[in-house]
Amino acid sequence: MTDEYAKMNRTLRSAHVEDQMLDYLLRNCKPGDKLPSEFSLAEQFHTSRSTIREVMKSLAAQGMVEIRHGSGTYVISTSASAPDPLHLSGHKDKYRLALELFDVRLMLEPEIAAMAAELRTDRQAAELKRYCDETEDLYLRDEDHMDKDIEFHTCIARCSGNTVVQALIPVIQSAISTFCNVTQRKLKNETIQTHRWITNAIINRDPIGARCAMTAHLAFNRDMIQEMIRERGEV
C-alpha cells in the first residue's frame, strides 16, 4: 500500500473511495451502464475487494447502483439527488413552492459560489467547464438539459467543500426540476450565458464575481416564475 492515500488518514478509506466512486459515476456513467468487476475496481482504486463491496452496498442502499448476483453491478441513477427527503412535493401550490425554493437558493448559492471560487480544484474547474459545454450542446439540439443543470449546481456545491451544502443542493434542485416538468417550462438561452459567467468567475478564483453571477442567475429565474404567477393570476 504505497498510494497517496496513506497521507490523508483524516478520513476513512472507504469514505474516500465512496467519494471517488460517486465522482466516477456522475462523470463517466449513465443509467444502465455496467461497472467493472469488484476485483478490477479494487485494483483501480488501490484497495481491496472487501472495501469496494462495502462501498457498493452503501451506494446500492442509496439507490445509485444495483448489484446482480453472478452478473455484475449496474448504474441506476447518475444524479446524486434522493427522491424527496424533505417531502416538498406534497406542496399544494407548485408555483409558490418554486418561488420559495428560489428564495432559499438565493440565500445559499451565491455564498456557495463564492466559496467554490476560493476552494475549487483544477479538476473541478474543468468539470464545470465541461458541464457548460454539454448543457449548451443539449440546448442547441433542443433536448432536455434539466439533469445537467442539477449536476452543474451540485458540482459547485462540491467545490465549496461543505458537506451539508452538498447534501442540500441536489434536494432543492430536484424539487425545482419537478416543478419544471409540471409546467413544461423550457429554460432560456440566458441560462447558458450565466452558467458560463459563473463558471468563469470560479475558474478565475473570483469569489465576488461568482457571488454576483450566481445572484443574477437565480434572480433572473426567480423573476420568470414571478411573471408566470402573475400571468396565471390574470388569466
Next chain:
Amino acid sequence: MTDEYAKMNRTLRSAHVEDQMLDYLLRNCKPGDKLPSEFSLAEQFHTSRSTIREVMKSLAAQGMVEIRHGSGTYVISTSASAPDPLHLSGHKDKYRLALELFDVRLMLEPEIAAMAAELRTDRQAAELKRYCDETEDLYLRDEDHMDKDIEFHTCIARCSGNTVVQALIPVIQSAISTFCNVTQRKLKNETIQTHRWITNAIINRDPIGARCAMTAHLAFNRDMIQEMIRERGEV
C-alpha cells in the same frame, strides 16, 4: 452452517439478515442505543462478520445507524421516516460537520429572521416571547434546553412563511443537537441574551435588526465551535 437459513436459498443471506436487523431495530431499540459489536451480532445472526458489516453499511447509508470507528455502532432512527433525511449524522468528523452546519445557518437564518420580522403575526410574536422565557427558565434550573432552542428557531422559520425553510431548519437544528449530545456542550448564558435580542427585533418589525441579531447569535456560536476545534487540535 446448519441453521434454518439453508432452506431458503431463494433470497440472499445478507438481504435476509438486513430484514431481521431492521425488525430488531424497530422492535427493540431507540435512537442513541448502542448495538452489540459486529462480532457478537455475527454470532447472534448465525453469519460472518463480513456479512454483518455489509448490512450495517447499507443501514448506515439509509440513515438508520451510525458506525463510529473504535467506538461502536449506534441507532440513529427507529422509524422508517428518518429524522435525518440528509444523512448528516453519518459524518466522520462531528466538529467539522457542526462548523459546516453553522456556515449554512449563517447563509439562511439571518435572512429568515428578516423575513420573519416583516411577516410575523402577533400570535407568533407571543410564541417567540414565550420560548425565550421558557428557555431562560430551563437555563436557570440548569436543565437541558436544546429542544426549546430547536423550537425557537423553527418558530422563526414558520414566521417567515417559507415552507421550504420550515422543512429545512428542523433538520439542520436536530443535526446540531446530535453534535451537542456528543460533545456534552452546555449552551451559554449568551444564548438567552441573543434570543431575546432576536425576538425583540422581530416583535418590533425590524428586519435589519433581526438580521443583525441572528448573525451575531450564529457567529458567536460558530466561533465557540471553532475554539473547540482549536483546543482539540492542540491537545
Next chain:
DNA sequence: TTACGAAATGCATCTGACGTATGGTATGCA
C-alpha cells in the same frame, strides 16, 4: 484529585479461499 499511559474493546482493512448465480460458448443430436 488529576493526569498520563497501558490494556481492552471494537471498527477498518487486507488476504485468500470457496460457494453460487449468470451468461456465453461449445457440443451433439435432430
Next chain:
DNA sequence: TGCATACCATACGTCAGATGCATTTCGTAA
C-alpha cells in the same frame, strides 16, 4: 441448419483469520 443441453469462465456472496487503527476504560503515579 437449428435447437437443446452441457460446460465453463466470469462475477457476486460468504466465510475465516489476521493485522491495523481509533476510542474508551481504568489503574497507577505525581
